[in-house]
Structures are given as structure tokens and as C-alpha cells.
Amino acid sequence: MDMVVILSTLDATIRLSTPLLLACLAGMYSERAGVFDIGLEGKMLMAAFAAAATASVTGSVWAGLAAGLGISLMTALLQGAAAITLKGNQLIAGTAINMLAVGLTTFLGIQWFAQGGRTPQLKEGERFTEVKLPFADELANVPVVGPIYSDLISGHNILVYIAFLAVPVTWFVLFRTRFGLRLRAVGENPKAVDTAGISVIAMRYQAVLITGLLCGFAGAFFSIAQGSGFGNNMTAGKGFIALAALIFAKWKPVPAMFTCLLFGFLDALQIRLQGVEVGGVQVPVQAIQALPYVLTVILLAGFIGKAVGPKAGGVAYSKER
Amino acid sequence: MSALKPLPRWADIILLPLINLTLAFIVAGLVVFAIGQNPLAALDAIITGAFGSGYNIGYTLYYSTNFIFTGLAVAVAAHAGLFNIGGNxxxxxxxxxxxxxxxxxQSLPWWLTFPVAILAGAAVxxxxxxxxxxLQAKxxxxxxxxxxxxxxxASAIMxxxxxxxxxxxxxxxxxSASIAVEGRMPKLGTFIPWFKNTDVNFTLILALICLVGAYFLIWHTRFGFAMRALGQNPTATRYAGMSNSRITMIVMTMSGALAGMVAVNQVFGVQYRLVLDYVADAGFVGIAVALMGRNHPLGILLAALLFGALYQGGNELQYVIPGLSKEMVVVIQALVILFTGAMEGLFRPALQRLFSGGPAAARSGG
Known part of the structure; x- marks a missing residue:
């Protein structure tokens, strides 16, 4: 492979990792606080639809983003109400959210736009376009550094930069602030946090809302940044790959980034390898597609390292007894 | 709150699911109303589409067949405290x-192939x-x-x-290639003309047998007791000398085998070939069916009929009221899961207070 091919594959890697990374970090807040979230997919899908629909109707990409974030936050709140206040089963709540998202987005899409569930093609100004970082043009001709800076790092849309900025921010929030300490404590030993006079319920709601916010960015990325409009079920299971990445990264921000880059790279690779023969053998792209899931199963089973989640995860907190 | 008496059995297994179902329908109705359509007309179209004639009932039963299997798959696992979300x-x-x-x-008569196909589907x-x-047990x-x-x-492999x-x-x-015509299983419409040429087939009988079998397995066998005990209290089963990991593995195998019967219905009973994505999320419908049916075979039968009717009715809905698509049914299904599964706490405490003799009794009890 020559330099151009490698660069374009890596460029695609960054683009494909972005929604995974946003969703993965989203899940990290909620799961670190003891609320399992298998509804990342649903919140992204809701956000993707709301963002594209609003951007198309108002003609403003920012209104679209705001709508995506708003809907995702409301969905997270609904999930939180079921899983935190009503002490329902967190996994079932997530399943319901995923299904609700598939049903509602398709149903409303068909109803509102009459294009079989798609929203109208977004025009300029209705979607996020490439951001050129300073000096990208000037540096383009410098060997090695030039192409990497101006092709690989520069020239993505703003949500890509938000996703990668969210990594150090999440690390700082979770591991260097009082809020983060409490959030993690709620996921490990809620009783102790309660005894210290901090509301477990309030902490968990805050975590779930941050999850909703980040899922909103991830969903918007699909429909108003990477794509130009919403299509049926356009998140296509990425929420579950993000969940796999979260487990693979053992609920830590920086490993999460590298895992998402790896899974994004696999995705970019399988797109590039479609119909390509390597050494006379056609590589089955499905094998590469399934790799993130297989790796996660192997890791969970403890064959390569051990992934142990937050101890109080999955259980609603009750004060009594 | 802990002083509240548990609900009477009938309220727990009939009243509460009905309240939650009604709530799901009301919310779905509000969505329909919000987009400017008449929810009652939609409901009428769904009911007519599901039960209007032998043709409609045939398709309703065909969908129900799938949902009985996936519902049972979820329920059997749930009795042992396992959430099998892998029915799909x-x-x-x-x-x-x-x-x-x-x-x-395919050159042999279908009634010879049928049992072998069942075993093969169950095995895989x-x-x-x-x-x-x-992996969970060990x-x-x-x-x-x-x-x-x-x-x-599974999806990538397929x-x-x-x-x-x-x-x-x-x-x-x-x-895949299609099964030769002489090796195909006839549909029920061949014997009961009322069903016309709908997809309901002998797999429905298999589903009913599985329901009865599951009932006996869960409540009338030693193993059924062991798995329910595991679901209630894994520590107790371990102290009683049962092997929790063995029970987990057997239950998950049975659950997967039950879900696998969907393939018998779809591949052997209806399409006569293997196509992609024929499961159409029946595995997820099974979660709704099991929750709604309270993990009891009789409840699962009724819930599977309900969802079969919703799916068939939803298919017809779009022809009766243009603009209302069958995805409405997915919304209803999600709301049922939300209300009966995740938001059970919404009505249970209020009902318990009601059955414990009103608010006063609840207060004095507390």
C-alpha cells in the first residue's frame, strides 16, 4: 500500500471511530455510576433523526444539533426514570429504549417526510462540513508532517474534534474531580456514598444525563455530519460496538479512545478490503466485521486479561432495609 | 413501603399486565393522535387486519408461532434468573x-424431514x-x-x-437453493381451506406442544425446580448441592433451542429456502411476550397471540390508513416492554396500597 492509501484508510478510521468514541464515553459515565446502559444505540438513533429532521426544517445545522442533544437527553431521562426512580430492570429499560427508537424514528420519518423513512437530503449550512485547522495549507508540502497534519488531523468536521477532546475531559472529570470521585463511588459502593450524605439518586441522574448528551453528539454525527440526512436504522448497531469497546477498554477513557480507533480501523479496513484479494485469497469482510464482537467475548471470558465492571452496576439503589 | 402486602395472584398476573398494556396503547394512541390521525380508526384497522377473516387469522397465527418460541426462550431463561437477549x-x-x-x-416426504429439521434447528x-x-457459568x-x-x-456468519x-x-x-417441491411441508390452508394460502403451518402445533412441555418442565420436574431455585437464590442452590453452572448451561441451551424453532417455522414451514434476516427481530418481540405473559406458558400463548395480531394488523394498517406504517407496532411493543418490564414500579405500589386496604392501612402498617 502506498502513502495515499494508508492516509485515506487512517482518515476513514478517524471518521468511523468518532461516533463509537462518543457513544463509548457516554456509556462510561452511566456505567461508572452503576447504571448499565444497553440503550446507547437507541439514544443515538433518536438523536440522529431529531438532528436531521430539525436541520432540514429549520435550515440550520446548529438547530439540528440542539434538537439531537435535546431528544437524546429526554430519552436518557426516560430511561433514568425507569432504571433509577422506579427501580426497574436496567437492561430491559435499555432494550425498550432501543426498540422505541427504531419504531418512532421510522414511523415519524415516513409520516413527516414521506420518503420511506428518510429525511430530505441536507443542503449546505444544514450539516457540519470540514474544518480546516490553521496552517493546514502552509504545512501541506512539508514531508511526513505535512500530509499527516493537513490530511489526517485537519479537515474533519467539528464533532470529530469534540469527540477526541471529550477523552481528556472525561479522564479529568472522572479521575480528578470531586464529582468524578462521587460518580465512581456510586457505581462501586452506593451505600457508602449515601452514608456520606450524598444523594445516590441525584448522582446517577447526573451521570445518565451526561450519557444522553454524549449520545446526542454521536447521533448527530451520523445524520448531519458524516451523512446528509437520516436513513432508517442508520446507527446500524454502532451503539453495541461502542458497548463492546467500553468493556474492552475496561471502563477507562484513554483505553476507550484506542479501542474505538482500533474498531474504527477494522471498519475502515473491511470497507477497503471489499472484493480485494490478499495473496490470492479473498478476505471475508464479515470476519473483520465480526472481529470487535469476537474480541469482546474473548476478553469478557477472561482469555486475554479480565474485564470487571463497576461492582454496583445493574442494581437500582434502595435506601430501606 | 416494605410493609405492603404482595398483590393477590390474580392482580399480579392479570390486572397489572392489563393496566400496563392499556397504558402502552394510550401512549401509542397519543402519538397517532399527535400526527393528526384517528387512533380509534387505527385500532379498528389493526383488529380487522388481524382477525377479519380466515386469511387474516392465518397470518396472525403464523406470526404468533414465532413469538411463542421466542417468548418461551426468554421465559425459560428468566426462570433461572438469566436474561437471554440473544434470541435473534x-x-x-x-x-x-x-x-x-x-x-x-428433500426427496423424502416432508413428515420424515420435519422431525429431523426440528432436531437440527434445536441443536444449532x-x-x-x-x-x-x-461462558457465564465457567x-x-x-x-x-x-x-x-x-x-x-451470527449475523456476520450467516x-x-x-x-x-x-x-x-x-x-x-x-x-440458498430452494427445497424441492415434493419435499415441502404443506401449509395448514391445504387441510383447512378457511386459512386460504397463508403462512400458518404445522410448526404452530409444535409451538403449542412446546408451551405444554415448558409448563411441565418448569413446574413439574426436578430440573424445573432446580432452575427456579437458581433464579430465586443462587446461594441456596449451591448449598443444596446443586451445580449452578450445570443448570445455567442446560437452561441456556434449552433457551437457544426454543429460539431456534423460529427457523423451523420460517425456513422449513414458509420460505423453503434460507434468506437473510428472516428472523425480523422476533427475538426482541419474545422479550415483550415473556414480560407480558409473566413467564408463564399460558400468558406467553396469550401475549404471542396479541403480538401476532399486532404484527399482522400492523401490516394491513398501512393499506387502510395511508401514512400509518407498521412501525407503529414496534412502538407499541417498545412501550409494552417499557411499562411491563422496566416501569413496573409505576403502578405496583399504588395497587398494593389499594389491596392492603387503602392508604390508611398502608400508613399504619409502615
């Missing part, structure tokens, strides 16, 4: 076993449930995460196998 993958991969048997035996689906069960991986991953792995191995040359669509 298990039902999908089981199609491999079914189609290989069906194609190999069961295997796809066994592995997550094994390696401590959470069965929910593993089964989610196995859904996607695309590869169908497109690269099973697709006969000369056919463009991604599907």
Missing part, C-alpha cells in the same frame, strides 16, 4: 441446521445459547453482553455462509 441470533443461526437437513432430505440454536451459558462473562455480541456474530457457500450459481439474490 439463536433463531437466525439455527436456520443453517434446518436448511442443511431440509436440502439433504441450542449451541448458540450454550456458549454464552458456558468464565464469569455476563450472559447479556455475550448474547448481544453473539447476535452480531451473510458469509449464505452468500459464499449456500447460494447456488445463477441466482442473484442472497439466498
Amino acid at each position: 441470533g439463536q433463531a437466525y443461526i439455527a436456520g443453517l441446521g434446518v436448511i442443511l437437513v431440509a436440502l439433504a432430505m 440454536g441450542g449451541f448458540w445459547g450454550f456458549v454464552p451459558g458456558y 468464565r464469569g462473562s455476563h450472559v447479556v453482553i455475550t448474547t448481544i455480541m453473539f447476535n452480531f456474530i 451473510i458469509y455462509v449464505v452468500v459464499n457457500l449456500l447460494k447456488p450459481p445463477g441466482i442473484l439474490a442472497p439466498e
